Amino acid sequence: MPQFDPTLFAPQVFWLIVSFVTLYVLMATLALPRIGAILDERQRRIDDDLDRAQRLKAEAEVAVATFERAMTDSRAEAAGIVKERADEATSRSEQRGREEMARLTDRVHAAEAEILGAKKTAMAEIRTLTVDLAAVAIERLIGGAAGASRGDIEAAVEAAFLECGR
């Protein structure tokens, strides 16, 4: 086997040393620092991104909490306003109802007074007319005043009215 031929040892060992030392130098100074730098850079970027993601997440959580608090606050405020307005509207409508009631009562009272007045006037007129009618009737039936004064007639009419329950 050529593997065990000692004359082939020297050239192989020589070129082994030359090529391996060359490879070592090329790897140590050229290839490995480059690959290492790329890997470090990537690790750094990943760490950075993770950090940033963490920070953004915390910020988002704070924002969500703020938003929720604002939401709760405004919901409470809205409920307060609604209640206030409702109370206000209720009291206003009650007020208006009361006012309207008073106005209507006034009008009813005024109308009643008017009616009463009209009734009195009408009664007085009826009485006057009745007296006149009685005087005319007496004059036609008997002729002349027949000695009855106007005051007598009025008293008689009054008595007759009272008799009728009025």
Next chain:
Amino acid sequence: MSNPIEQFQVHPIVPLELGGVNISFTNSALMMVATVAVTTVFLTLSVRKRALVPGRWQSLAELIYEFIAGMLRENVGQEGRPYFPFIFSLFMFVLIGNLLGLLPGSFTFTSHIIVTFVMASVVFVGVTVIGFARHGLHFLRMFFPNGAPLATAVILVPIEVISYLSRPLSLGVRLFANMTAGHIILTILGGFVAMLGVFGIFPLAFLTGVMVLEFGIAMLQAYVFTVLSCIYLHDAIHMH
């Protein structure tokens, strides 16, 4: 049928001599230079774009880098970092050498025991020097396990010394034997294919399977060689 040993023949391309020593540039040297060139071109061109999201080639380069870095970290720990370029170069040299050797008509320098033995010896001498530099004479404690009765030293120390000294041999022979055996099998099977004519389809199918296996072995042996170097380095730094 071609001679299955012929493929291991080293022949000079440029005959050279230095101080009476033959240092001819041979087909073996050519494959070593090719291995260095392929490794360097692959590892520099693939990461040329320095992409944040790597492409196919850059992913492969990063994968190998992280694979070896992880291997070193797991087996040696933080103290292994200074030896990363060496371990990485060792892995790439053996891996690319094995893979290029599988190309038809090429030469596999890892199938020569002198090559694998020199690499194993460099690792062996290196870790021994590191061990003594770190622990001084205390490093010799490695040959006698902690807590064992003193009387057993007579047996234990020679066994430990022999097992320690046989490391470069086993490391070198393992790679050499795997590569040599694999290539001999491939050549013999190839010879059968040529001999049997139409029926050569059967050994051809088998040859295809063995070829796939050989690719696996090429990568596995590079891994084994490197991981054992890491373990030896661990022993030198941490002493068990």
